[in-house]
Structures are given as structure tokens and as C-alpha cells.
Amino acid sequence: MQRLERERADLQRLARAQAQARTGRNFSFTFMLFFVGSACWFLGYQYPRDVDPSSTLPLNATRPPTYKLNPAHLEAAWADFVEIVGQENVSTVDDDIKQHTVSEWSSHQPTDPAQKPFCVVYPSTTEQVSAIMKICHVRRIPVVGYSGGTSLEGHYTPTRGGICIDFSRMNKVLALHKEDLDVVVQPGVGWEELNEQLAQHNLFFPPDPGPGAQIGGMVGTGCSGTNAYRYGTMREWVLSLTVVLADGTVIKTRQRPRKSSAGYDLTRLFIGSEGTLGLVTEATLKLCVKPAAASVAVASFPSIRSAADCVARVVADGIPVAAVEILDDDQMRFINAHGTTSRRWREAPTIFFKFTGTAGGVKEQIDIVRQLARRAGSQSFDFAKDDAEQAELWQARKVALWSTMAQRRPGDRVWTGDVAVPMSRLPDIIEQTKKDFKTSGLTSSIVGHVGDGNFHVILLYSDAERKLAEDCVHRMVKRAVELEGTVTGEHGVGLVKRDYLPHELGETTVDAMRKIKAAFDPLCLLNCDKVVRVQKPARGEVAEW
Ligand SMILES: Cc1cc2nc3c(=O)[nH]c(=O)nc-3n(C[C@H](O)[C@H](O)[C@H](O)COP(=O)(O)OP(=O)(O)OC[C@H]3O[C@@H](n4cnc5c(N)ncnc54)[C@H](O)[C@@H]3O)c2cc1C
Numbered sequence: 001m002q003r004l005e006r007e008r009a010d011l012q013r014l015a016r017a018q019a020q021a022r023t024g025r026n027f028s029f030t031f032m033l034f035f036v037g038s039a040c041w042f043l044g045y046q047y048p049r050d051v052d053p054s055s056t057l058p059l060n061a062t063r064p065p066t067y068k069l070n071p072a073h074l075e076a077a078w079a080d081f082v083e084i085v086g087q088e089n090v091s092t093v094d095d096d097i098k099q100h101t102v103s104e105w106s107s108h109q110p111t112d113p114a115q116k117p118f119c120v121v122y123p124s125t126t127e128q129v130s131a132i133m134k135i136c137h138v139r140r141i142p143v144v145g146y147s148g149g150t151s152l153e154g155h156y157t158p159t160r161g162g163i164c165i166d167f168s169r170m171n172k173v174l175a176l177h178k179e180d181l182d183v184v185v186q187p188g189v190g191w192e193e194l195n196e197q198l199a200q201h202n203l204f205f206p207p208d209p210g211p212g213a214q215i216g217g218m219v220g221t222g223c224s225g226t227n228a229y230r231y232g233t234m235r236e237w238v239l240s241l242t243v244v245l246a247d248g249t250v251i252k253t254r255q256r257p258r259k260s261s262a263g264y265d266l267t268r269l270f271i272g273s274e275g276t277l278g279l280v281t282e283a284t285l286k287l288c289v290k291p292a293a294a295s296v297a298v299a300s301f302p303s304i305r306s307a308a309d310c311v312a313r314v315v316a317d318g319i320p321v322a323a324v325e326i327l328d329d330d331q332m333r334f335i336n337a338h339g340t341t342s343r344r345w346r347e348a349p350t351i352f353f354k355f356t357g358t359a360g361g362v363k364e365q366i367d368i369v370r371q372l373a374r375r376a377g378s379q380s381f382d383f384a385k386d387d388a389e390q391a392e393l394w395q396a397r398k399v400a401l402w403s404t405m406a407q408r409r410p411g412d413r414v415w416t417g418d419v420a421v422p423m424s425r426l427p428d429i430i431e432q433t434k435k436d437f438k439t440s441g442l443t444s445s446i447v448g449h450v451g452d453g454n455f456h457v458i459l460l461y462s463d464a465e466r467k468l469a470e471d472c473v474h475r476m477v478k479r480a481v482e483l484e485g486t487v488t489g490e491h492g493v494g495l496v497k498r499d500y501l502p503h504e505l506g507e508t509t510v511d512a513m514r515k516i517k518a519a520f521d522p523l524c525l526l527n528c529d530k531v532v533r534v535q536k537p538a539r540g541e542v543a544e545w
């Protein structure tokens with residue numbers, strides 16, 4: 001009996017031990033599984049995948065970006081923006097939407113009605129811009145920046161819909177450092193207003209693009225203008241930028257010294273990036289002292305070639321003129337017809353010179369240039385004897401685009417084309433282009449910052465003539481590239497010039513640019529489709545070279 005009980009107890013002990021071992025095994029199995037799982041998960045995060053080993057991003061390696069743009073989602077985003085900037089600073093009014101889609105002077109005219117912003121947001125501070133970008137980043141909403149709206153190549157047309165950030169309420173001069181010759185401004189400050197303020201301190205900011213352009217957009221396009229021959233382009237006049245990146249991160253590219261070797265030159269990377277890499281919310285600009293004296297002279301020539309020859313002589317002699325602008329005979333005719341300047345002009349190829357410096361220096365420059373012009377065959381040479389005459393003479397240059405636009409027949413559109421070539425090639429390309437445009441039968445004129453080898457054609461066309469205009473511009477661009485020039489001297493790439501970049505720069509160079517775009521903005525939220533394509537074009541979308 002006792003033995004029986006002992007055996008039963010033994011059996012029970014055995015069963016218990018077995019059961020314990022079983023749960024132990026189960027437990028350690030689960031534990032192992034959990035541990036291995038976590039380790040893999042952790043390592044997976046540490047080493048997500050092999051890094052992309054390529055230095056560039058070819059178009060065929062891109063994936064089309066995706067966004068969230070359904071109405072309910074956009075409604076919710078709208079409420080977020082209102083919370084950040086207040087209801088009065090978010091607009092869905094039709095006129096605002098139109099203004100931020102395209103302008104009448106844009107050479108790109110969108111045909112897809114979906115290419116418009118859903119709303120326009122007007123921030124006042126860098127923090128607000130950052131908060132807006134954080135919302136758009138989380139919600140995957142594309143964003144286009146907008147300053148003066150004077151850009152010409154479809155720069156701010158929102159190809160992907162989404163929102164527009166308009167910087168016009170960020171229009172303050174934040175700090176003027178007179179002794180350092182620099183100024184800190186917000187992006188909505190216009191270059192004309194800035195110069196009005198600076199004039200009180202005898203200071204001056206040289207880049208002078210279209211009337212109404214603002215610092216944000218001027219950084220965006222890397223603009224220049226008539227002063228570039230003497231003073232250089234926007235690239236030379238920006239010391240530092242505060243930029244909001246695609247995910248809302250705020251960076252400042254450097255402090256205020258005139259020079260610095262501290263790392264990569266991010267300032268210049270953002271200049272000319274057309275709002276595709278970040279949004280500029282503050283800029284520190286270089287300034288210079290206003291020249292003591294200035295004057296303007298106007299010379300007309302029997303042919304566009306003799307006019308261009310004159311420019312070549314002035315440049316070759318190293319005369320430090322402040323600006324050299326060419327206007328062809330058609331352009332002079334349109335200015336007379338438009339009647340906005342008080343004098344009647346000789347309807348011949350004409351060069352406008354601007355001189356600055358000391359009073360004596362200006363006088364001397366005028367004398368030398370007059371002689372050089374005569375030797376190039378000039379038929380007339382007038383120069384301004386006072387400020388009023390100077391303004392009057394220079395005004396003709398300023399009204400060029402508007403006076404050509406005044407020639408439009410009902411329904412006509414305008415196209416301003418821009419290329420630049422090495423100086424010595426300028427007479428050739430201007431002459432050929434002029435001939436080609438005449439043959440096309442379209443109304444056109446040529447104006448140019450010829451001192452830099454840069455010129456523009458202004459072209460009028462009806463909807464039926466669009467293809468004819470495209471072909472004319474195409475041939476001009478191709479000519480410029482073949483003469484070792486550039487497809488845009490100053491207006492930038494936008495939508496119109498992007499397929500020309502591989503021809504000018506080479507496929508691999510553009511692939512390197514695309515890699516930079518993808519590094520800063522992997523979701524392609526910022527002005528997507530501008531400068532470089534991020535997805536393959538449809539068949540037939542790109543014209544043959
Ligand atoms: C009559 C006329 C004459 C012109 N003459 C010249 C000339 O002589 N020289 C010249 O270079 N250009 C000229 N232009 C073109 C135009 O004035 C310039 O390209 C100018 O720099 C655009 O500035 P904006 O403020 O109007 O820019 P916008 O048109 O508002 O924007 C231009 C680009 O910059 C981006 N952008 C705007 N704000 C910001 C920001 N805060 N941060 C980042 N990106 C931003 C936009 O998304 C867009 O891609 C002329 C235009 C006209 C209509």
C-alpha cells in the first residue's frame with residue numbers, strides 16, 4: 001500500500017516536472033522568437049537596405065511622386081493653415097487662384113484646368129512658413145512659392161495642384177547695416193521699393209529684373225537685368241539666406257561676412273533653384289554706394305550687326321559702362337507706335353548706354369563711346385544732359401515689353417524668349433535669329449543685355465500660330481547651344497526650358513541636379529516639375545532637338 005502511494009507520488013512528480021519543462025520550453029521558444037524578431041526589426045532599422053550607390057539620379061530611376069489631394073483632405077489642411085496664419089491670410093477667392101496660376105506675359109499657358117492652387121496662403125514669418133510646410137509634408141500636399149509673379153517661363157504654374165504660398169505680406173526690411181554695406185530683408189520686398197529706401201542712405205542694390213519683382217522670386221530665378229554687365233547678377237549680391245525646407249526644417253546658409261570658406265555654398269545652390277529646393281524667408285543682400293554721377297546715351301545704327309559690332313568694341317576696350325542694351329528697329333517702331341515716351345525715335349537698331357562714376361569719368365566715357373560708335377557706323381548719338389533727360393532716354397528701354405504687347409491683335413499671346421552666348425558670337429546669333437523670325441511672319445522684336453551676350457525676343461502669336469512660335473524659339477535656343485551658349489541667360493528654366501537642359505549641360509549633369517532635388521525634397525512637394533523633370537515624359541511630349 002505504502003509502495004503504491006509512493007509510486008503514485010513519484011508518477012505525479014514526474015508529470016509535474018514534465019509539464020514544467022513543457023511550459024519552460026514553450027516560454028523559451030516564444031522568447032527566442034520574440035528576441036530574434038526584435039533583433040531583426042532593430043537591425044532592419046539600423047540598416048534599412050543597401051544605400052543607393054549611384055551619384056546621380058537618371059530619369060529612368062525615378063518613381064512618380066504621389067500626393068493626397070482629395071477634397072476632404074484639402075478641407076482639413078485648409079483648417080490647419082487657418083490655425084497658423086488666420087482666416088484673413090488664406091484665400092480661395094477665384095481671382096487670387098487665377099493670379100497664382102499664370103500671367104498674360106508667361107510663355108507657358110497651362111491647358112489643364114486642374115493646374116491651379118487649391119488655396120493661397122499668406123504667411124508673415126519664417127515660423128509660419130515652417131509650420132505650413134510641416135502640415136504639407138505630413139499631408140503630402142504640393143507647394144509653390146510666389147513673390148512678384150513676373151517670371152516668364154511658367155515658373156509658378158502649379159502642375160500638381162496643391163497650395164501656393166504668397167510672400168507679399170513678408171515685405172519688411174529687417175535690418176540695414178550701413179557700415180557693413182548689407183541689408184536683411186524678407187522675400188516680399190520689391191527691388192524698386194528697396195532702392196527707394198536705400199537711396200536715402202546713398203546706397204544701392206544693383207539687380208534690376210522686371211518691374212514688380214521681389215527678392216524671393218529674384219533669388220528663385222537667379223535674375224539679373226540691365227545692371228548685370230557692370231555689377232553682376234543676383235548670384236553675386238546675396239550673402240546669406242534663411243530657407244524653409246520641404247519638411248519644415250529651417251536653415252540659414254551663413255552669417256554676414258563678405259567672404260567665407262565654411263563648407264558647401266548652399267546660398268548659391270538656392271539661387272536659381274526656382275523654389276524647388278526650399279522657400280526663402282529671409283535674405284541678407286550686399287549693397288554698394290550710389291555712384292556720384294550717371295548719364296545715358298542712345299546711338300542708332302544702320303544694321304543690327306553694326307550695332308552689335310559697336311558693343312564688341314566697347315567691351316574690348318574695357319570701357320566701364322554701367323549698362324549696354326540693344327533694341328532692334330521693330331522694337332523702336334513699337335515704342336513710337338505705343339507713344340508712351342515723349343520723343344520720337346529713329347526706327348533703326350539702337351543701343352542704350354548707361355554711364356556711372358564721377359562726373360569727370362562719366363563725361364570721358366561718353367566721349368570714348370561716341371567715337372567707338374561712329375567707327376562702327378552709328379547714324380546718331382544723343383546723350384542726356386540732366387536727370388530728366390536721362391530718365392526720358394532710359395524709359396524707352398523700360399517700356400519695351402509693354403509696347404510690343406500693345407501690338408497684339410485680339411486673342412494674341414506674348415512669348416519672351418531668352419538666351420545668352422559668348423560675347424563674340426552675339427552678332428551672328430542676333431542676325432540669324434532676326435532673319436528667321438522675319439521669315440516666320442510673326443510680329444517680333446529683339447531687346448537685349450548685349451554687354452553680357454544676352455538677348456530676348458518678344459514674339460506675338462495667336463493660338464493657331466502657337467506651333468510656329470514654338471519652332472522659332474526652339475531654333476533660337478538650339479543656335480545658342482551650338483554657339484556654346486545657354487538656353488536661358490536670366491529668365492530661368494520653369495517648364496519651358498527644362499527639356500533643353502540635357503542639350504546644354506549633358507544628361508549626366510542634369511541627373512546630378514535631379515539627385516540634389518531628390519535629396520532636399522524626396523516627396524517632390526516643392527514646385528514639382530520645374531527645372532528638372534522627376535518622372536518620364538509621355539511619348540511625344542518632348543520636341544525633337
Ligand atoms: C517686363 C518684364 C521685364 C523683365 N526683365 C527681366 C530682366 O531684365 N532680367 C531678369 O532676370 N528677369 C526679367 N524679367 C523676369 C522676372 O522679373 C524675373 O525672373 C524675377 O526675378 C522674378 O521675380 P518675381 O518676384 O516676380 O518672382 P515670381 O514670379 O513670384 O517667382 C519666380 C520663381 O521663384 C520662386 N519663388 C518665389 N518666391 C520664392 C521664395 N520666397 N523662395 C523660393 N522660391 C520662390 C517661384 O516659385 C518661381 O519659381 C522680366 C519680367 C517682366 C514681366
Ligand SMILES: *[C@@H]1O[C@H](CO)[C@@H](O)[C@H](O)[C@H]1NC(C)=O
Pocket residue numbers: 058060061
Ligand atoms: C537607365 O538608362 C541608362 C542609360 O540611359 C541605362 O544604362 C540603365 O540601365 C537604365 N536603367 C534602368 C533601371 O532602366
Ligand SMILES: *[C@@H]1O[C@H](CO)[C@@H](O)[C@H](O)[C@H]1NC(C)=O
Pocket residue numbers: 084085086087088089122123124169170
Ligand atoms: C494676417 O497677416 C497680417 C499681415 O502679415 C497680419 O498682420 C495679421 O496678424 C494676420 N492675421 C492673423 C489672424 O494672424
